[in-house]
Amino acid sequence: MSETPLLRVENLKFKYQNTGGKGSDREVLHGLSFTVERGEYVAMLGHNGSGKSTLAKLCMMILDPTEGHIFVDGVDIADPELTDAQVLAVRKKVGMVFQNPDNQMVATMAEEEVAFGPENLGIPSAEIRQRVDEALKAVGMSEYAKKEPSRLSGGQKQRIAIAGILAMHPDCIFFDESTSMLDPQGRKDVMEIIDRLNREDGVTIIHITHDMNEAARAKRVMVLHEGNFVMDGTPEEVFAQPEKLDACRLTVPQCTQVMYRLKALGFEIGDRVTTPEDCAEAIRSLLGSGEVRHG
Ligand SMILES: Nc1ncnc2c1ncn2[C@@H]1O[C@H](COP(=O)(O)OP(=O)(O)O)[C@@H](O)[C@H]1O
Ligand SMILES: [Mg+2]
Structure with a gap:
């Protein structure tokens, strides 16, 4: 008896179109196929330009595949026949936290920032209030609810961004180098939240990172190199092959x-x-x- 995987990617290819200049229309993902089961904690490693953010954006419906399919909980997200309700259902399931917390803040108060996502999903306002409080609590930011995001530290802003995603009650969260701009304390706080969301709440995590120590905290490590997955295994299996990682310009x-x-x-x-x-x-x-x- 096999459950529908939360994420199934089949022969996914992607080209950026009409970008002009050198490298335009160059294929950056060359036929990726993999599945992520509900509750998994995956770290995605890869040198700059290997296609990690592109893959995440495709899974978030920010970009459309050039070829191939992405199924979220069994639904083909590039299907042009998807109804609005189906699109909304997918948007509820998968969230993403980006690298730069400053680019993610739009509101003048932390709690408004957190409410933004569920508002867009059309959640009734009484429920939004409750979700915002829970989400702020989950990231340890309750006492900052009324603060202006621009006055918070990088780590605190990132925790607010995470709360904004949590308030949508996602099944899966992509973290795209979400710790890389933070100071050591900010990184530690965010990493603890990521670990806990997976361990205690069963949230499926796909953590894109350059940091091997962060990647080692996942249960599965996938290595993307120039648009292809070249390694996929437990951290033990992957990190026991430093020569292969070296060839992908990753240093353990x-x-x-x-x-x-x-x-x-x-x-x-x-x-x-x-x-x-x-x-x-x-x-x-x-x-x-x-x-x-x-x-
Ligand atoms: N908006 C864009 N237009 C054209 N090419 C892009 C764009 N974004 C990324 N690329 C190219 O796609 C490739 C993969 O980029 P990206 O997914 O950002 O890699 P990573 O996140 O692993 O660093 C790189 O060669 C990059 O230059
Ligand atoms: Mg990237």
């Missing part, structure tokens, strides 16, 4: 390499080993546990 931090190699050898290593200090601690505890004998 050395401590991550060491940890994944140890894991691949069967040693017990925690999931949150991301810094050289964590790495040293993990090795120390392996030595201490007698799992590794030195001498």
Whole structure:
């Protein structure tokens, strides 16, 4: 018995049309096929220009496929016969948080910003109030409800942007390098929210990132290279192949390499080993546990 995948992409090709100049009408996605099941936590890696944002925009119906199909919960989103109700249903299911929080803020008050999405979906106002309060609470921003977004830090703005998506009650959220412009605290806060949405609320996550340590927090890592998926597996499987990642111009931090190699050898290593200090601690505890004998 197999459930309909939340996202099914079939032979997806895409060309930007009429962009003029060099590279116009060049195909940037060359026939992608993959599925993402409900509740998955996927990290998408890829060097600049590999097509990650293009893919996300196609799944969000911001762009239309040149060829191939995208099914959201079984509905072909490029079908020209889709009714308005079907389009709205798809828009409710998939949300996206972008890289630059400043470009996402339109309202003068944080709570108005959060209400914007559900308003567009035609949700009754009493329910919007409740959704906004819940969403602000979920990202730890309740006390900022009346604040002006432009006065918030990057991380806080991004949390407001996430609340705006959450208020639409999506099944799936794309995060397109949503932490890359944030300071370390902002990144940490946003990463914790992403992890928790998946773990506790079962939200399907597709996290586009350059950061290997962030990618390692997902349960599945997909690597896009020049418009093709070249790797797809658990973080252990993907990070155990640094040469292949290198060929995609992605560098795995050395401590991550060491940890994944140890894991691949069967040693017990925690999931949150991301810094050289964590790495040293993990090795120390392996030595201490007698799992590794030195001498
Ligand atoms: N609006 C656009 N018009 C023309 N080409 C574009 C446009 N946006 C992106 N591209 C090109 O498409 C390719 C993939 O870009 P993109 O999806 O943004 O990659 P990524 O998000 O992985 O960095 C790149 O070669 C980029 O130059
Ligand atoms: Mg991008």
